[in-house]
Amino acid sequence: MFTRREKIIKGIFSILAFSSLFFLVGITITLFTSGLPVFREVGLLEFIFGREWYPTYSPPSFGIFPLIVASFLVTIGAVMICVPLGVGSALFINELATPQQKSILKPVIEILASIPSIVYGFFGMVLVAPYLQKILHLPVGQTAFTGSLILGVMATPTVCSISEDALNFVPQSYREASLALGGNRWQTLTKVIIPAAGSGISTGIILGMSRAIGETMTVLMVTGGAAIIPTSFFQPVRPMTATIAAEMGEAAVGSIHYHALFAIGLILFIITLLFNIIAEVISRRYRLKLGLGR
Amino acid sequence: MQKNRKQQLGFFLLFLCILTTIFFLGLILYFIIVRGFGVLSFEFFTQVPKRSMTAGGIAPAIVGTFYLTLGAMIFAIPLGVACAIYLSEYSPKSIIINIIRISINNLAGVPSVVFGLFGLAVFVKYFGFGVSILSGSLTLGIMVLPGIISATQEALLAVPQSYREASLALGATLWETIRKVVLPSALPGILTGIILSIGRVAGETAPIMFTAATFYTRRYPNSIFSEVMALPYHIYALMTEGVHPEAQTKIAYGCALILLILVLSMSTLAIILRQRQRSYTYYGT
Numbered sequence: 001m002f003t004r005r006e007k008i009i010k011g012i013f014s015i016l017a018f019s020s021l022f023f024l025v026g027i028t029i030t031l032f033t034s035g036l037p038v039f040r041e042v043g044l045l046e047f048i049f050g051r052e053w054y055p056t057y058s059p060p061s062f063g064i065f066p067l068i069v070a071s072f073l074v075t076i077g078a079v080m081i082c083v084p085l086g087v088g089s090a091l092f093i094n095e096l097a098t099p100q101q102k103s104i105l106k107p108v109i110e111i112l113a114s115i116p117s118i119v120y121g122f123f124g125m126v127l128v129a130p131y132l133q134k135i136l137h138l139p140v141g142q143t144a145f146t147g148s149l150i151l152g153v154m155a156t157p158t159v160c161s162i163s164e165d166a167l168n169f170v171p172q173s174y175r176e177a178s179l180a181l182g183g184n185r186w187q188t189l190t191k192v193i194i195p196a197a198g199s200g201i202s203t204g205i206i207l208g209m210s211r212a213i214g215e216t217m218t219v220l221m222v223t224g225g226a227a228i229i230p231t232s233f234f235q236p237v238r239p240m241t242a243t244i245a246a247e248m249g250e251a252a253v254g255s256i257h258y259h260a261l262f263a264i265g266l267i268l269f270i271i272t273l274l275f276n277i278i279a280e281v282i283s284r285r286y287r288l289k290l291g292l293g294r
Numbered sequence: 295m296q297k298n299r300k301q302q303l304g305f306f307l308l309f310l311c312i313l314t315t316i317f318f319l320g321l322i323l324y325f326i327i328v329r330g331f332g333v334l335s336f337e338f339f340t341q342v343p344k345r346s347m348t349a350g351g352i353a354p355a356i357v358g359t360f361y362l363t364l365g366a367m368i369f370a371i372p373l374g375v376a377c378a379i380y381l382s383e384y385s386p387k388s389i390i391i392n393i394i395r396i397s398i399n400n401l402a403g404v405p406s407v408v409f410g411l412f413g414l415a416v417f418v419k420y421f422g423f424g425v426s427i428l429s430g431s432l433t434l435g436i437m438v439l440p441g442i443i444s445a446t447q448e449a450l451l452a453v454p455q456s457y458r459e460a461s462l463a464l465g466a467t468l469w470e471t472i473r474k475v476v477l478p479s480a481l482p483g484i485l486t487g488i489i490l491s492i493g494r495v496a497g498e499t500a501p502i503m504f505t506a507a508t509f510y511t512r513r514y515p516n517s518i519f520s521e522v523m524a525l526p527y528h529i530y531a532l533m534t535e536g537v538h539p540e541a542q543t544k545i546a547y548g549c550a551l552i553l554l555i556l557v558l559s560m561s562t563l564a565i566i567l568r569q570r571q572r573s574y575t576y577y578g579t
Contacts (some may be wrong), residue, residue: 091308175510215405
């Protein structure tokens with residue numbers, strides 16, 4: 001009686017567990033089945049390296065190279081902002097802040113992380129873009145640069161909190177050893193602590209990049225949306241995520257355009273998956289190195 | 295001497311980093327609070343949009359966001375918590391479980407717009423739910439599922455093994471142990487994860503763009519198959535559609551402020567919960 005009830009409960013849990021896994025696997029299958037037809041129509045290489053994205057012209061042209069370039073351009077720009085800000089903030093919180101400052105700064109970073117992307121996008125669109133247009137004398141304010149700036153601020157909390165975790169893992173004895181050898185705090189920081197936490201910090205940077213490249217509403221609202229290969233940072237661009245969001249509403253179900261947008265989703269999925277796997281591998285090796293892997 | 299100069303300069307740079315980060319946060323909050331506050335009124339919360347969205351309120355969007363969030367949570371909480379309980383309490387430690395854990399981690403990093411594509415293909419088209427509260431809730435639910443699973447797993451992992459052993463040694467069954475010993479001590483951690491997910495779901499736009507949200511409706515939803523207005527999507531619509539950009543931007547500030555209050559109160563709640571939990575529970579080593 002007792003054991004039968006236990007078995008039923010275990011059964012229910014396993015069904016619920018596997019049904020949620022089923023959904024997660026379903027995403028991968030859906031992306032492949034809905035995205036792959038476009039490779040048959042257009043060809044994989046032409047799709048990825050084609051330089052023209054005119055999905056609604058006749059004849060249409062499905063080359064997503066400008067979109068890929070745009071995504072990476074905006075992401076690289078964001079990295080240049082979120083890495084110094086995020087890692088610098090993490091170092092300050094971990095090494096310099098008093099416990100009292102720490103208890104204020106950490107929640108502040110968390111709050112920055114929880115602001116919805118639409119709010120960042122809105123802020124960028126109504127305030128940052130017009131301001132940049134004015135001070136930089138640009139024809140339009142919505143450019144790759146504006147996108148990078150906002151995305152960089154958005155990704156800062158991700159980089160910061162993961163770097164902060166990594167710094168927390170550095171054993172106190174490392175600091176003490178360095179200080180005992182006569183190094184000052186700055187030398188200890190740059191020559192002992194940062195190298196020791198290095199792979200944890202790079203995990204944070206990669207996850208920050210992953211967040212930036214997958215961000216949708218912000219880039220949709222602030223990067224301008226021109227599907228051309230940019231020649232400078234101050235041109236409107238159209239990253240992959242923004243293309244999906246902007247065009248899915250008008251693409252007829254089952255058309256090549258529809259499948260092409262799914263294929264972009266698939267490529268995005270693979271890119272972020274790669275980022276996450278790299279981050280996972282680095283952080284695992286790092287835990288082993290510091291003797292934390294059990 | 296030179297050593298100390300370098301140190302001072304370095305520390306100053308670090309201080310500058312944190313200052314810039316906080317400055318950006320302050321800037322966003324300042325503009326949205328100051329400009330959004332003037333728009334807020336009783337009518338703004340209770341009226342439908344009027345005169346092609348240049349006047350009236352945003353009540354349908356608030357209601358829509360409420361339904362979407364509620365629906366997503368009804369779906370994701372039982373499934374996610376059950377999945378985590380199974381993975382960390384029932385299943386033996388094995389390679390398969392490890393692979394599952396890694397794939398859940400990875401899915402947490404998938405861009406939200408990709409979840410939107412999935413919802414469109416599966417719920418809207420394949421199951422034929424159409425653009426509706428149901429499709430949107432399910433899409434949002436699946437999006438936060440990995441987050442809820444890993445938060446719950448972490449909370450369960452933090453419960454000391456000795457608690458379980460003590461309960462089992464007293465003759466309790468595994469289920470009794472989970473229900474009466476493990477879950478109560480893991481509850482604050484699980485709740486923190488759930489509250490953070492609520493905030494995330496309420497603010498997401500990309501997953502509901504093609505699965506649930508509509509640009510403008512005067513009606514309130516009357517079934518789970520109605521399409522709805524939602525706060526985040528409404529901000530986007532106000533900024534990109536329509537012919538009265540100035541009046542619409544004003545209303546968008548109001549929407550952004552309400553959304554911000556909603557989301558930030560959730561994350562503040564989660565932070566407070568976590569801090570209280572840290573100071574009250576002491577698990578020993």
